[in-house]
Amino acid sequence: MPDLSAIPTIALKDARIALRDRFLLAATLALVAAALISLITGTVAMRTDVATYMAAKQQLLALGKSLGSIAAPEFYPLKLMRGTIEQIEIMGAVIALIAGYRAAVEERGRQTLALILTRPLSNWQFLAAKLLGGAGLMATALAFVFALCAVVLALGSGIGIGANDLLRLAITWGASTLYLSAIFAVGFGLSLWLKSPASGLLYAFALWLLVVLVAPQIGDTMDPDNQVAGGVFAQLSIPKAEQTRIKQGFATYETIRNGIEVSSVTKHYERFTFAVLGIKDIYTGKALGPIWADKKGDAWFLILFTLGLGGLVLLRPIRADRLTKET
């Protein structure tokens, strides 16, 4: 059994450095602020709706009428997490990329990479430690974001959140950690492999643009249902059977459109989290079991994509000419 103590040693060192990194602190706070602004705006609106319903209810009771004369609305506070998820998709990914770049450049530029690799540990242990440190950093920052969101939802929405909501938030936190860890691995790997870490960051941003922004946006733009607010079929009041018949005529087009979307890990992350949180209408109020049955493909894509990238970083040897005297 090999001694693996170097892995937590390096990962904890990275955590200590990250906690003192003003850029990462500022970026995380910016992500928190962006996530909370959209969430607080939504909770204010929901609180108003809840208050309106409660007032109407009181009025009915005061008039001696039955509550059955108005439909009881259903409030889903987790639907308000849409903005937070979108901030994690885009802004969180940028932070993860830069964190990955910094994790590589801090070892290369300071010659500490050479110091570590002349210690009694295997090179893969160093790489595993850096990846775990990055995943830990992402998990911690996201835990902070989700904990604050839970507090805002519990106190601000007017109806609170239950244990099932907390479980859904926890699942979303896990998926978000996987997503950002994968992006971290891209930033770290490219900044370590390429001759200049700055080139690594540049390539990483090009990939970010393609995966996080371009592919999902093309998929969205090609979706005719997204061209009219509320959806084309809904606006035209086309019955479900007719919708299916129309869609069959565009099967090839839809396959291409969907293919572009699912080439992006961001879309899989979005589809899974939107379903778990009930943001997508067809999953609102649904139990987790049926959601998992429907969305496990997206979850597995996310898991395998992250593990695959991590494996790629681990397997690729560190080239000696990356131990330059100056970078």
Add this chain to the structure above:
Amino acid sequence: MQTDTPAVSTRGLTLSYGDFTALQPLDLDIGRGEIFGFLGHNGAGKTTTIRLLTTLMEPSGGTASVAGCDLAHNRIALRRAIGYLPENVRLYDTLTTRENLRFFAALSRIEDARDRVEEVMEFLGITDLADRRIATFSKGMRQRVGLAQAIVHRPQVLFLDEPTSGLDPMGVRQLREVLERLNGQGMTIFMNTHLLSEVARSCSSIGVLSHGQLVFHDTIETVNARYGSEEALEELYLSVVPDREVAA
């Protein structure tokens, strides 16, 4: 691990990149307890040799052992036996001296890591820097902390790549004194340098590398005997390294 073997031994150690040979087949033996000065012009292959011997690079051919550990088959044991200070080491800016040293001590898996870190700081006279972050340090202060991380695990062989680079005369003198004390404790020191005067004062043997080829290797006594004590090394260096390279 055998104690009668040389501290460093290479046979035909080579490094090539395609048609370019960075290190010609190198045969070198450095005895235990020596201070070996490795001289050569810029790009001669000194840093490459250290990187090969410290397991940072894979040789194209030949064999080598350090502290009795085979470079090809016993890398982890070899890494346990060596200390390394690269040129221009900067360490972790946001960590303090003590945190940096504890990190490298932990990586070296020494049992008395905390006590040893305090001992090494005391030995190098940097206890007053213990709780200061590296970011605020001068080149000389960084170099001392760098040396501390290289010896914190009590290595048998210490590799130093241009350790006097950028140091003022006082820093050079302090470094020389420290190396002499370490050598007095039995540590073998392998030092790449440009400073002939430092080699003359500190080293017990020297090697001169030119275009990746070892063109001279002998004890300092032999050098002095052959060329006279005054400026002996400079004479030797000029005689084995072409003018063009000396000017460079």
